[in-house]
Amino acid sequence: MKIDLKILGSVCIFVCLAAAVLYFTRWMDVKAPVANITSVAVSDQLQIEIVSNALQLELKGCDVAQVADNFFVHIYPLDASKAGAEGFINKDFNLTGLKRLSKETRSGVTYCRYVVAFGSVAVDRIELGQFRAPEGKCCEILWNRQVNFNK
Amino acid sequence: MSTTVADSNRSFGLDVCRTLACLLVVFGHMLGHSLPSPILSNFAFLAIFGVDLFFCLSGFLIGRILLKEAANWNVSRTSGLTNFWYRRWMRTLPLYVFFFFVSLKFDWQGATTFSEQFRYLFFAQNFAWPMTDFYRLSWSLAVEEWFYYTFPLLILLVIGFGADVKRAAMVTIVVFMVVPFLARIGLPIESVRYDDARYVVLYRLDAIGFGVLAAYIYTWHKPMFERIAKHWYIPLAVVIGIIVSTKMGAPWLLNGKVLQSLFFTCSAIFFAALIPAFFSLRPYRWGWVNRFVNFTSLVSYSIYLGHIFAFTMVIAVLNRFGLHEAVYNNPWIVYPIFTICVYLLAYSTYRLIEKPFLKLRDIDGTSLVKFFKSLQRLGTGK
Numbered sequence: 001m002k003i004d005l006k007i008l009g010s011v012c013i014f015v016c017l018a019a020a021v022l023y024f025t026r027w028m029d030v031k032a033p034v035a036n037i038t039s040v041a042v043s044d045q046l047q048i049e050i051v052s053n054a055l056q057l058e059l060k061g062c063d064v065a066q067v068a069d070n071f072f073v074h075i076y077p078l079d080a081s082k083a084g085a086e087g088f089i090n091k092d093f094n095l096t097g098l099k100r101l102s103k104e105t106r107s108g109v110t111y112c113r114y115v116v117a118f119g120s121v122a123v124d125r126i127e128l129g130q131f132r133a134p135e136g137k138c139c140e141i142l143w144n145r146q147v148n149f150n151k
Numbered sequence: 152m153s154t155t156v157a158d159s160n161r162s163f164g165l166d167v168c169r170t171l172a173c174l175l176v177v178f179g180h181m182l183g184h185s186l187p188s189p190i191l192s193n194f195a196f197l198a199i200f201g202v203d204l205f206f207c208l209s210g211f212l213i214g215r216i217l218l219k220e221a222a223n224w225n226v227s228r229t230s231g232l233t234n235f236w237y238r239r240w241m242r243t244l245p246l247y248v249f250f251f252f253v254s255l256k257f258d259w260q261g262a263t264t265f266s267e268q269f270r271y272l273f274f275a276q277n278f279a280w281p282m283t284d285f286y287r288l289s290w291s292l293a294v295e296e297w298f299y300y301t302f303p304l305l306i307l308l309v310i311g312f313g314a315d316v317k318r319a320a321m322v323t324i325v326v327f328m329v330v331p332f333l334a335r336i337g338l339p340i341e342s343v344r345y346d347d348a349r350y351v352v353l354y355r356l357d358a359i360g361f362g363v364l365a366a367y368i369y370t371w372h373k374p375m376f377e378r379i380a381k382h383w384y385i386p387l388a389v390v391i392g393i394i395v396s397t398k399m400g401a402p403w404l405l406n407g408k409v410l411q412s413l414f415f416t417c418s419a420i421f422f423a424a425l426i427p428a429f430f431s432l433r434p435y436r437w438g439w440v441n442r443f444v445n446f447t448s449l450v451s452y453s454i455y456l457g458h459i460f461a462f463t464m465v466i467a468v469l470n471r472f473g474l475h476e477a478v479y480n481n482p483w484i485v486y487p488i489f490t491i492c493v494y495l496l497a498y499s500t501y502r503l504i505e506k507p508f509l510k511l512r513d514i515d516g517t518s519l520v521k522f523f524k525s526l527q528r529l530g531t532g533k
Contacts, residue, residue, distance in 0.1 A: 007311030010229040014304055025275035075261070082262040085184075085466050089261035090284045094347065097281035120264045137400075 026099060040128065040145055042067075048128070050147055055116040055128070057095070062103065062112040064095045069130045069142060071095075077121040078150075088127070091116060123149045163441070164432030166448035168208050168425075173451040175201030177458045181489050184259070184462045186480055193398070199349065200394055200422075202291050203358060205455075207423040209295060210362015211430075213239075217363070218370050221306050222316045232307050239299045241512035243452075246504050247292055248272065250456045254286040259459055279334075279353045288456060290350040297352045298359045302327060320367055327360030328416070335412035348415075357416060361423035369427070376427050383428030389421040453497035453505060461492040 040048045045066050049056040055073065059066075074088040083089055098114045105111070118126070129144030179198025182191055217235065224231040251271055256262050268285055274293040276282040282290055302323060309319035334353045348354045369376045379386075393414075396402075402414050434441045447454070465488055469475040478484050 002313045004225070004228070004311045004313070007224075007228050007307055010232075011304055011308045011311060014300075018300060021273045022275050022278055025270035025273050026278075026280075077261070084259050084261035085463055086260075089263070092284055094281055097347075117267065119267050121262065 037149060038147055042130070042143070050126070050128070052123070052149065053118050055118075057098075057114040057116070059095065059112045059114070060109060062110050064112075067095045069094075069132045071116075071128070071130050072144075073116060073118075074127040075118050075121065076124045076126065078124045079122065082121050089119065089121065091118070125149055161445070161448075162430060163434045163444070164429040165208060165212065165426075166444050167432055168204065168429035169451050170444045170447040172201045172204040172208065173447060173454050175204070177454060177490075177493060180458060181462070181486060184459070185482070185485055185489070187482060191482070196398060197394070199397075200390075203418060203422050204425075205291065206294070206355070206358035207362040207365070207419065207426055208429075210298075210359035210423070211365045211369075211426045212362075213299070213359075214363030214366025215369065217303055217306070218316065218320055218366060221303065221310070221319065224307055224310050224316070229307075232303055235303055236299065238512055241508050243292065243296065243299075245508040246452060246456055246500060247289070249500070249504050250460070251286060251289070253460060257460060257463055258285055259287070259463055260284045274352075277351050279351060281347045282350060288459060292456075294352050294355045295359065298327075298356055301356070302360075302363070317371060320363075324360055324364050324367060327363070328357050331355065331357040331360075332412050332416055335415060336408045348411075354415070358419040358422075361419040362426065365423045365426045369430075377431075379424055380427035380431045383425065386421045386424035386428075389417070390425065393418050393421065450494075450497040450501040453500040454493060457496045457500055458493045461496045462489055464496070465489055465492050 037050045037052060039050065042048060043066075045060045045063075047058045047060075049058070071093050073091040073093070075083075075091060076088050077083055080087075093116055095114065098116070101113045101115050103110060103112050125146060125148045127144060127146050130142040131139040132142065133139055176198045179195050179201060182195035183198070187195070220231060220235055227234075251268075254263075255265060255268065263285055270276055271286055271289060274289075274296045276286075277290050277293050278297065282293075305323045305326060306316070306319045309322050310316065314322065331354055335348060365376070368379070402411060405411050405414060465485075466475070466479065469478050478488070
C-alpha cells in the first residue's frame, strides 16, 4: 500500500479546523452577570444564585451525577412580544450539558460554578425548577420557585 | 431534509420514503403544538421515527454519490472532497442559515440574540452535549452536517493510507457504526435521559452510517440488495416492533447502557433495511398520488425546517384577530389550516431560497462568465 502524505496532511488540517471550531464555540466566556436578586438552596450540594440576567449555580463536590434531573427555566420578558408561543422563553437545561465556568477549592472542598444566561431580554419574572420524565412521559415536577424581578 | 438527486435521477420509491418521513415529522409536531384528542396525542411520538427514516435515506443517497465520487479521490485528492462539501453546503446551508435568523426573532420558545446562539452557525449546538430548545429542529441538521464533514474525510484518510475506495468505504462505515455505539455506552446516558441522547450528534452518526451501508450493498453487492428488497416484510415487522416498544417505554426501561445503545443500533439497522424496498417501488396508477409524492419530496427540506414557523405564524394571526379560542381548540379547523400554511411556506422558501442556490451551485466557471457578460450587455442596453 502506498501512503499519500499530501492526503494525510490535508486531512489533519481539516480535523484541526473542526476541533478548533468546536473548542471556540463551546468554551467561549459568558458575560459577567449583575445585580443579585435572590438565591435558592436546591440541596446540600447545589446552590442557585439568581441575578438580573442569569442563574449562577454552585455545585459542592463537582459531582454532576448527583444532580441528574433536568432543570426548567421559564423566562417571562417585560416585552411580552419577545416571549414564545407558550408565553415565555424556555431555557431547560441539564447540568451535564453545561460548560463549567470555574472550579475552586474552599476549606478543602471543591466547588464548581456554572452560568445559565437569560439572554438580552429585560425579565419580568422567571419560574425555575427541576423535573423528570419517568418512562419518557413528561413531566413530574420535583420542585419549583417563581421569582419576580420587578419588586 | 438534505436529500437530493438530480431531477432526471429521481427515484419514485425514495420520494415515497422521503414523503413518508416528512409527513411523520410534520404531523407528529402538529399534534405536539396543538391540543389533540387523547387518542391522537398518542401518535405524536412518531415524529422521532420520521427523522430516523430521513437519516437512513440521506445516508443511502449521499452514500451513492460519495462512493461514486470517492473512486477518483486518489487522483483528485482534496479537491474532490472540497467539491463534495461545496455541493452539500450549497444544498443545505442557505435554508438552514435563513431559518436560523428567522428563529432569532420568531422561535417557538421566544426571541433571542445572535451572540447567544452563534454556535448554531457552526453546528456546535449538540456535538457531544444536549442542546437548548432554541431552533430545536436543527439538531438533525447538525447530525447530517457533521456526517458530511467527517465521513468523506475518513474515507480520504483511508485512501491516503493506500486503500482502494471499496475498502476505504467499508472501514469508514464500520468506524461510523462502532464509535457512536461505544460513545453511547461510555458517555453518560442515564435511563431517564435516554431521550436526550437521541438529539446528540456523536450518538446518532450511525443512523446515517447504516444508510451508507445500504448504498455500499447497492453499489457492490446488488443481488443482496435485491434480496433485502424482496424480504421487505422482515425489517418492516421489526420496525413496527421498535415503534410499539418505544410507545410502551421500552428504551427508558432497559437496564444498562449497552442495551440502550443497542436499541439505537437496531433501530438504525432495520430502518436502513427498508430502503431497498422503498427503492424498488414504482409509480402508482393514480396520477394525483404520484404528483403529491413528487411535490412533497421536492419541498421536503423546506417543510422540515419551516413547519414549526408555519404553526407559530398561524397562532400569531389567530391571536391577533381574536380567533384563537374558536380555531385553535377545534382540530377539524386548525389541522387543515396548519397543513396548508406548512405547504405554502415550504413552497415559498423552496422557490426563493433553495432553488436559486441549487442553480448557482451547478454554474461552472464558464457559465458564470457568460452570465456576467449577459448582465453587462443588458446594462448597456444591447
